[in-house]
Structure formats: C-alpha cells, structure tokens
Amino acid sequence: MNFREKGNKAFVNGEFETARQEYTKGIEVAPEDPRLWSNRAQTFIKLEYPELAIADATNALSLIEPKIISGKYDDADLILFCKSGWRKAEALVKSDEYGSAVVELERLSQIANRRPVAGVDWNAWEREQDRYSKKHFQDIMFLKNMGSDRYTLIEQIRKMCKFPSRGAYPWDIRNQERCTEEGLASVQKLLEKISGKNIKVSLVSFPDASQEHEFGIVATKDIKKGTIFLDEKPLISIHTPGQRLCDFCNKPISSKKFSCPKSNCSEIFCNRDCFDKAWELYHRVICGKNLNSLYEIVNYEHKSSGSSLLIVLKIFSIAKQRDICPLDIEEIKHLFPFQHSTAWFQHGPIAIDFYFELMKLLEISVFDLRYEPWIYLTIYRKIKPNCNLFSPMTGTGQLYPIISLFNHHCDPNASHTDDVSRAIQRREPFVFFTVLSTQVKAIRNIKKGEQIFTNYMDFTGNDLSMLGNRSGSTKHARQTLETTYGFRCRCSVCESSSY
Ligand SMILES: [Zn+2]
Ligand SMILES: [Zn+2]
Numbered sequence: 001m002n003f004r005e006k007g008n009k010a011f012v013n014g015e016f017e018t019a020r021q022e023y024t025k026g027i028e029v030a031p032e033d034p035r036l037w038s039n040r041a042q043t044f045i046k047l048e049y050p051e052l053a054i055a056d057a058t059n060a061l062s063l064i065e066p067k068i069i070s071g072k073y074d075d076a077d078l079i080l081f082c083k084s085g086w087r088k089a090e091a092l093v094k095s096d097e098y099g100s101a102v103v104e105l106e107r108l109s110q111i112a113n114r115r116p117v118a119g120v121d122w123n124a125w126e127r128e129q130d131r132y133s134k135k136h137f138q139d140i141m142f143l144k145n146m147g148s149d150r151y152t153l154i155e156q157i158r159k160m161c162k163f164p165s166r167g168a169y170p171w172d173i174r175n176q177e178r179c180t181e182e183g184l185a186s187v188q189k190l191l192e193k194i195s196g197k198n199i200k201v202s203l204v205s206f207p208d209a210s211q212e213h214e215f216g217i218v219a220t221k222d223i224k225k226g227t228i229f230l231d232e233k234p235l236i237s238i239h240t241p242g243q244r245l246c247d248f249c250n251k252p253i254s255s256k257k258f259s260c261p262k263s264n265c266s267e268i269f270c271n272r273d274c275f276d277k278a279w280e281l282y283h284r285v286i287c288g289k290n291l292n293s294l295y296e297i298v299n300y301e302h303k304s305s306g307s308s309l310l311i312v313l314k315i316f317s318i319a320k321q322r323d324i325c326p327l328d329i330e331e332i333k334h335l336f337p338f339q340h341s342t343a344w345f346q347h348g349p350i351a352i353d354f355y356f357e358l359m360k361l362l363e364i365s366v367f368d369l370r371y372e373p374w375i376y377l378t379i380y381r382k383i384k385p386n387c388n389l390f391s392p393m394t395g396t397g398q399l400y401p402i403i404s405l406f407n408h409h410c411d412p413n414a415s416h417t418d419d420v421s422r423a424i425q426r427r428e429p430f431v432f433f434t435v436l437s438t439q440v441k442a443i444r445n446i447k448k449g450e451q452i453f454t455n456y457m458d459f460t461g462n463d464l465s466m467l468g469n470r471s472g473s474t475k476h477a478r479q480t481l482e483t484t485y486g487f488r489c490r491c492s493v494c495e496s497s498s499y
C-alpha cells in the first residue's frame with residue numbers, strides 16, 4: 001500500500017489524524033499528485049481545520065485545472081476536479097465565507113461546463129449555490145447594522161462565526177518543545193544580549209493554565225524602582241506602504257536617504273548600517289521585487305489590521321534567506337501562539353490569499369512542506385498576541401520578541417516606555433513619531449526571586465477611555481486579556497475583585 005492508499009484506508013475507518021499523516025507523507029514523496037492534496041483537504045474538513053482545507057483544495061485545483069482547461073483529461077481527472085472544487089466550497093462555507101463559496105462553485109461549473117460527471121448533480125449544486133448566496137447577503141446586512149464598538153462587534157461576530165481558541169496545531173512538535181530546559185537556555189541567551197545581569201528567564205506556572213509551564217522573567221537580585229532592565233530594538237519593523245520610512249527601523253527618511261544599491265530596487269533606508277542589517281536579515285530575498293500585490297491585499301481592509309500580515313512577510317523572508325522553516329527562526333521560536341479573537345474575522349480569506357501571493361513572490365514552492373499553510377498560520381498566531389506594537393496614528397508596527405517574555409499582572413511591578421513617550425516626558429520637540437526602541441522599567445522596588453510583570457492592557461491602549469483606568473482589574477480588561485492573549489487572569493487583583 002502506498003501512502004495515499006493508507007490514508008484512504010484510515011479515512012474510511014474514521015481515523016482522520018492518521019489519514020492526515022499518511023497523506024502528508026505521500027505529499028513529501030509526490031508533491032504534484034493532486035489526489036493527495038484533495039484527499040488531505042477532505043481530511044482537514046473532518047478534523048475541523050477548514051482554513052487548511054481551503055489551501056489544500058486550492059493546491060489540488062492548481063494541479064488539475066490546466067488539464068481540464070486544455071481539454072487533455074480523462075474521466076478520473078474531471079471527477080477529481082469537481083471533487084476538489086466542491087471541497088474548497090465546503091471548507092469556505094465552514095469558515096463562514098459564503099460569498100467566496102458561491103464564486104468557487106460558479107467558476108467550477110463554468111470550467112466543467114456542466115458536463116456529466118459521476119457523482120455530481122449540477123442542479124443540486126445550483127441549489128446549494130443559491131442557499132449560500134442568501135446566507136452571504138444576510139451576513140452583509142448583519143454586519144452593516146452592527147455599529148463600530150469593538151467589544152460589541154466581537155460579541156456579535158462570535159454568534160456568527162466560530163472562534164476556535166486554538167493556538168498551536170496538535171501536531172506541532174516545536175510548540176510542545178517550547179518550554180523545555182533547552183528552550184529556556186536559548187531564550188536566556190537572547191535575553192542576555194539586551195539586558196543587564198539583574199534579570200533572567202525562568203519557567204513559571206499559573207493556576208489553571210492550559211500549559212504546565214510558561215516563560216517568565218525573574219529578578220536575580222534586589223532591584224530599585226526606576227531601574228531599566230532592558231532596551232529592545234524591534235526584530236521587525238513595518239509601515240504602511242508608501243510611507244517615507246526606513247524599511248529596517250521605521251525612522252522617517254530625510255533628504256539624505258540611503259537607497260538600496262541594486263538598480264531595480266526602490267527600498268530606502270536611514271543609512272548604510274540599516275541597509276546592511278536589512279540585507280543580512282531579510283532584504284536579499286525581496287530586493288527588487290514588486291510588493292504591490294501584497295499591499296493590495298493588506299490595504300483591502302483597515303490599515304492597522306493588515307499590518308501583522310506584513311510582519312509575516314518579513315518573517316517568511318528571514319526563513320527563506322536562512323533556508324529554514326519559519327518556525328525554526330531562533331529569535332521567535334519561544335513565542336506563544338494564540339488565535340486572536342478578531343483574527344479569523346479580519347483575516348480569514350485575506351490571510352489565505354496573502355499566503356499564496358507571498359509564496360509566489362518569495363519564489364517558494366507551495367509544495368515545500370517547510371512553508372505549509374499551518375506553519376504560516378502558526379507564525380501569524382505567534383505575532384498577534386505577542387509584543388506586536390502598532391501605532392494606528394503613524395501606521396507603523398514592530399515586533400519585540402524579548403519583551404513578550406514578561407507576563408501580565410493587573411497591578412504590575414514594571415512598565416514599558418518607548419523612546420517617543422520619553423521624549424514627550426522630557427518636553428522635547430517632536431523629531432519623529434515612530435517608536436525605534438522600547439524599554440522595560442521597574443515601577444516599584446523588586447525583591448530578588450520575584451517575577452517581573454507588566455500590564456498587557458498598555459498595549460491595547462488604543463481605546464482611549466482606558467487611559468485613566470489602566471491599573472486594577474475591570475471586566476473589560478479581563479475580557480480583552482482572554483480574547484486577545486488567551487488567558488484568564490488569576491493575578492492577586494483579579495482574584496480579590498468582585499467581577
Ligand atoms: Zn533605519
Ligand atoms: Zn533592494
């Protein structure tokens with residue numbers, strides 16, 4: 001029996017996880033066999049990962065569609081084509097993407113030209129298409145009448161689509177290995193590069209947490225109020241397309257800009273140093289490439305909601321440049337993946353479109369299993385709830401993988417400050433608005449051995465009504481922590497609060 005046959009056997013027996021493994025092994029050996037992709041898509045539907053089924057069905061279709069269009073096909077090809085298209089539509093419906101499902105079915109019946117195909121009742125398909133169209137229209141009306149308050153929105157959307165509070169996919173071995181002694185040692189090394197000797201990374205545990213251990217930062221000696229523990233420059237900075245900011249550090253570019261020396265590349269940097277760092281990290285693989293197709297996808301929605309996709313672009317570029325799987329990038333390996341409450345609603349279909357466009361642009365084969373969609377989505381989930389700071393005002397964003405090691409407390413002993421707010425405090429005139437580095441500072445005396453906490457609500461400070469009331473636990477804060485960061489806060493303030 002080959003892998004596909006083994007997969008089929010497991011599938012028939014209802015052993016879907018085994019089927020997934022067999023099909024995956026088959027894909028490793030024969031990545032251009034559309035049957036494997038199509039069958040794995042069906043398996044992902046059964047395993048309730050419709051987002052992965054959409055991508056697999058898309059791959060199956062891309063392998064078989066040219067044959068159908070050119071007329072060089074047999075009955076088996078046509079059956080597989082219809083099956084794969086139907087599976088894609090089914091996966092889209094399972095992701096509440098009724099509109100896209102309609103488009104998919106329409107395209108399918110056009111290409112197949114309603115030829116008789118075993119197992120396909122074209123009239124029945126048409127009825128399904130009508131049903132999806134109606135549902136799509138209802139969804140649009142529902143969204144239109146909902147208003148714009150973010151919290152009501154999340155509440156309402158929850159009724160409409162599923163929010164799998166999934167972080168890592170169960171087969172993600174790297175996530176299981178995340179909080180081990182080896183993981184700890186490598187994170188400690190990263191921390192030491194930017195911190196003093198008064199703090200260290202440690203494995204800590206929280207009551208009722210979903211995992212036994214998490215990373216945390218602990219004081220190795222008594223620390224005085226006002227001490228700065230570390231100063232982190234972002235690993236990745238991104239800005240909205242078209243802004244005149246350094247592509248590496250986000251600093252506004254004066255007239256004396258440094259352009260990428262390659263003649264077909266229009267990227268600009270502060271100076272040679274920023275260019276060299278970008279070149280070393282990610283720029284080599286995107287140098288001279290036209291990113292407009294990606295920016296169009298990002299701009300399709302609200303500016304700041306698509307920015308995390310641009311961070312994913314740079315992370316994939318780093319991986320391509322190092323010729324490794326993005327999950328093996330040392331600097332972000334330790335980040336905790338969590339499906340942000342608004343992620344699927346805001347990014348579902350767009351994120352999948354972005355994935356395919358990204359792969360094309362970076363010239364990575366969609367059949368290279370080191371860059372599979374589940375890996376891409378895991379990366380996305382790793383940056384969403386971590387130190388991923390966006391300023392809607394400047395349209396810029398940054399990823400701080402070390403600062404995310406600090407855990408949350410509603411009454412913290414440390415806080416973040418960035419260079420912009422420090423300049424404002426010193427009453428300096430604004431030289432630039434974009435943040436170039438972020439520090440963490442003790443806001444009270446801390447004893448040796450104590451864990452150091454910050455307040456994550458500081459990151460969600462885009463809601464200005466919160467500004468006056470950041471410390472202390474509120475129902476609002478607890479909800480945000482759960483839907484954005486994936487945990488129920490059990491800090492001393494929350495435990496004694498009446499909410
Ligand atoms: Zn720069
Ligand atoms: Zn360049």
Ligand SMILES: [Zn+2]
Binds near residue numbers: 489491
């Ligand atoms: Zn709390």
